[in-house]
Amino acid sequence: MHAIPDITLNNGVKIPQLGFGTYxxxxxxxxxxxxxALQTGYRHIDTAEMYGNEKEVGQAVQESGLDRADVFVTSKLHNAAHAYDDALRAFDGTMADLGLDYLDLFLVHWPLPGVGDFVETWKAMEEIYRSGRVKSIGVSNFQPHHLRRLLDNSVVVPAVNQIEVHPYLTQETVRAFNAEHGIATEAWSPIARGKVLSDPAITRIAERTGKTPAQVTLRWHLQRGDIVFPKSATPHRIQENADLFDFDLTESDIGEISALNRDERHGPDPDQFNG
Incomplete structure (x- = not known):
């Protein structure tokens, strides 16, 4: 497996650009x-309290034989824990389940605009960050207007914004806002739950490059600068999703795939979703 490049976050922490998703x-x-995944060569694992698998992910990290410093672990705040004290308690629960001394990245999972004030939630995240128990904090599914409000009322700029991104939802506006403010973009659902894999444009590029449609799509993400963490429980697919570093897409390929955008979400709308 080729070496996975790192992205340097706005606080100097390095995150592997390719990770393993557990949703x-x-x-x-x-x-x-x-x-x-860890045996294949992945060094970045993405989980969340709401996935119900933090304990087992932590066990795998501990049993891998790898140094803790060599594995980047992300988790996310439960949607029911947005109040300040609840967020602090939820983080304690996440750490207990993972069985780790520190976390590399902790995210507010959703803005939940109809539930409460995510600025209060972010103040709890800042307190957790100051404690040193997490190396970076960020958000997930935040739109530019959510981020503007956060930036206007907080001290720590989110290190990442994890959003739904794939060729049918290229998210240029959110990605541009993230880039302008030094916030890295992480792409969840990077192959749109498999829906983009039969697209003629992607299958043509796959045939020409001798790669699978999934590899072409993931490579498109990487060359655009997104951090991705495809998920699979199948060993050969885990390996296939990591074989992305021995080929390049042309600018024409990237443009053709980006042109497939139709603003098609496969997950909830962050402005409507309230948990």
Whole structure:
């Protein structure tokens, strides 16, 4: 497996640009899948309290034989814990379940505009960051107007914004806002739950490059500068998703894939979703 490049976040912390996602991998399967990813060469694992698998992810990290400093671990705040004290308690719960001394990245999972004030939530995140128990903090599914409000009322700029991004939802406006403010973009659902893999433009490029449609799509993300963490519980697919560093897409390829955008979400709308 080729070396995975790092992205340097706005506080100097380095995050591997390719990671392993654990969303919707059942708790009974995720330990083995995460171990397989770490054995393949992944060094970045993405989980969340709401995934219900933090304990097993932590077990895999501890059992991998790797130095803790060599594995970048992300988790996310539960949607039911946005009040200041609740957020602090939820972080304690995440750390207990993971069984780790520190976390590399902790995210506010959703803005939940109809639930409460995410600025209060962010103040709890800042307190956690100051404690030294997490190396970086960020947000997930925040739109530019959410971020503007956060930036106007806080001290720490989010290190990342994890959003739904794929060829059918290229998110140029959010990605540009992130870039303007030094916020890295992480792309969840990078292959649109498989829906982009049969697109003629992507299959043509896959045939020409001798790669799979999934590899072409993930390479498109990487060359645009997004951080991605495809998920699979299948060892050969875990390996396939990592084989992205021995080919390049042309500018024409990237443009053709980007032109597939149709603002098609496969997850909730952050302005409407309230948990």
């Amino acid at each position: 919707q991998i059942p708790a009974e399967d995720v330990r083995e899948a995460t171990l397989a």
